[in-house]
Structure formats: structure tokens, C-alpha cells
Amino acid sequence: xxxIDQPTEMTATEGAIVQIxxxxxxxxxxxxxxxxxxxxxxxxxxxYNVLDGLEEKGRFSSFLSRSKGYSYLxxxxxxxKDSASxxxxxxxxxxxxxxxxxxxxxxxxx
Amino acid sequence: IAGITQAPTSQILAxxxxxxxxxxxxxxxxxxxxxxxDLGLGLRLIHYSNTAGTTGKGEVPDxxxxxxxxxxxxxxxxxxxxPSQTSVYFCASSTSGGVDTQYFGPxxxxxxx
Numbered sequence: 001x002x003x004i005d006q007p008t009e010m011t012a013t014e015g016a017i018v019q020i021x022x023x024x025x026x027x028x029x030x031x032x033x034x035x036x037x038x039x040x041x042x043x044x045x046x047x048y049n050v051l052d053g054l055e056e057k058g059r060f061s062s063f064l065s066r067s068k069g070y071s072y073l074x075x076x077x078x079x080x081k082d083s084a085s086x087x088x089x090x091x092x093x094x095x096x097x098x099x100x101x102x103x104x105x106x107x108x109x110x
Numbered sequence: 111i112a113g114i115t116q117a118p119t120s121q122i123l124a125x126x127x128x129x130x131x132x133x134x135x136x137x138x139x140x141x142x143x144x145x146x147x148d149l150g151l152g153l154r155l156i157h158y159s160n161t162a163g164t165t166g167k168g169e170v171p172d173x174x175x176x177x178x179x180x181x182x183x184x185x186x187x188x189x190x191x192x193p194s195q196t197s198v199y200f201c202a203s204s205t206s207g208g209v210d211t212q213y214f215g216p217x218x219x220x221x222x223x
Contacts, residue, residue, distance in 0.1 A: 041217075043153070
């Protein structure tokens with residue numbers, strides 16, 4: 001079966017660093033995406049990892065360990081506008097399909 | 111049009127009625143997708159199309175049908191709506207499917223009473 005786990009909710013303070021974890025057990029792996037979704041809006045692309053290691057993009061970084069079935073999204077210098085849900089999605093090989101986790105709702109407090 | 115659009119933005123529908131949700135993209139993407147998003151369940155794939163003229167079933171296809179007559183349009187039809195189809199529906203597209211980034215439309219909020 002396919003299973004992707006993320007924490008349901010996290011809270012952090014403006015200016016801080018937060019790490020959002022994602023673990024997956026899927027029938028194959030062809031990459032992992034992170035999307036951001038503000039309330040009432042569409043998901044938007046943040047990052048893609050297919051090889052082990054860290055990918056850095058400004059304040060956001062994403063890490064992947066394929067052997068552990070694990071990824072995390074690291075958000076630095078948190079801003080109020082980072083309050084959103086963060087969705088982890090795994091691409092299943094040989095298909096056109098993503099399997100999404102249920103998302104982590106991040107609240108950034110002043 | 112820039113990107114991917116959906117219509118209507120929201121709709122309240124009586125159970126048993128037929129409804130078509132529209133999705134149009136102008137990015138010349140080959141692959142298109144329909145998802146539903148429910149609280150606590152995340153985004154689930156309903157149907158997809160990897161190129162015009164072909165469609166495939168996703169994780170939750172029952173009660174829904176799609177067609178892909180051309181590259182730009184990918185309508186989703188509920189033949190006879192039921193309350194469990196109350197959800198937010200997102201259309202997405204990608205260049206060619208698989209590991210490509212998916213771009214999402216703004217969503218349609220559907221309530222079936």
C-alpha cells in the first residue's frame with residue numbers, strides 16, 4: 001500500500017526555524033515534492049528531491065533520505081506569511097500519479 | 111488566460127443532479143489531473159490524463175467521469191451527485207506527467223445537499 005505521514009499541525013514563532021517531517025512507505029519511489037497551500041488557495045510548488053541530500057532555495061530547504069523513507073522541509077527566518085499547510089507528495093514510478101500526505105498546518109506567531 | 115482556470119468557483123447542488131466542473135489550461139501541458147481535497151484526508155487523485163484523447167483512473171474515481179477532447183480542457187462530471195462528493199476540487203496540469211511539477215488551478219468548492 002501507499003502511506004505518507006506528516007504531523008497534522010505545528011506552531012512556531014516569527015524569525016525562528018521550523019522543520020516539517022514527512023515519512024513515506026510506497027510501492028516505489030521516483031521523487032518527492034513539497035507544496036505550500038495557503039488557506040482557501042491552490043497548492044504551489046516549493047521543492048523537489050529525487051537524490052539523497054539537501055536542496056536549498058532561499059529560506060526554504062528540503063532534505064531526502066531514500067533509505068529511511070524520510071524527508072523534511074526546513075523553513076528559516078519564519079515570517080507571518082509562512083502560515084500555511086505544507087504538503088508532501090511522492091511520485092510513483094511508471095505512473096502519472098502523486099500520492100499526497102494529509103499536510104502539515106503551520107501557524108507562525110508574532 | 112494565464113495558467114490554469116476552473117469554473118465555477120463554488121456551487122451548491124441538490125443530490126441526484128448532474129454537474130460538470132470545468133478546467134482549462136493555456137500552458138500546452140500534456141498531462142492533467144483532478145483531485146479532491148477533504149479535511150484530514152489530503153489531496154486524492156480522481157482521474158488523470160497524460161495526453162489528449164486518453165484518461166486514467168486515480169485513487170477515488172467512483173461517481174466521476176472525465177474526457178480529454180483537446181490539450182487545453184479537462185472537464186470533470188458528476189453524473190448523479192451525492193453528499194459524500196461535497197469537497198474542494200482542484201484541477202492540475204504538468205508538462206508531461208510523472209516527475210514533472212504539477213500546477214494547480216484555484217479550485218471549485220462543491221456542496222451537495
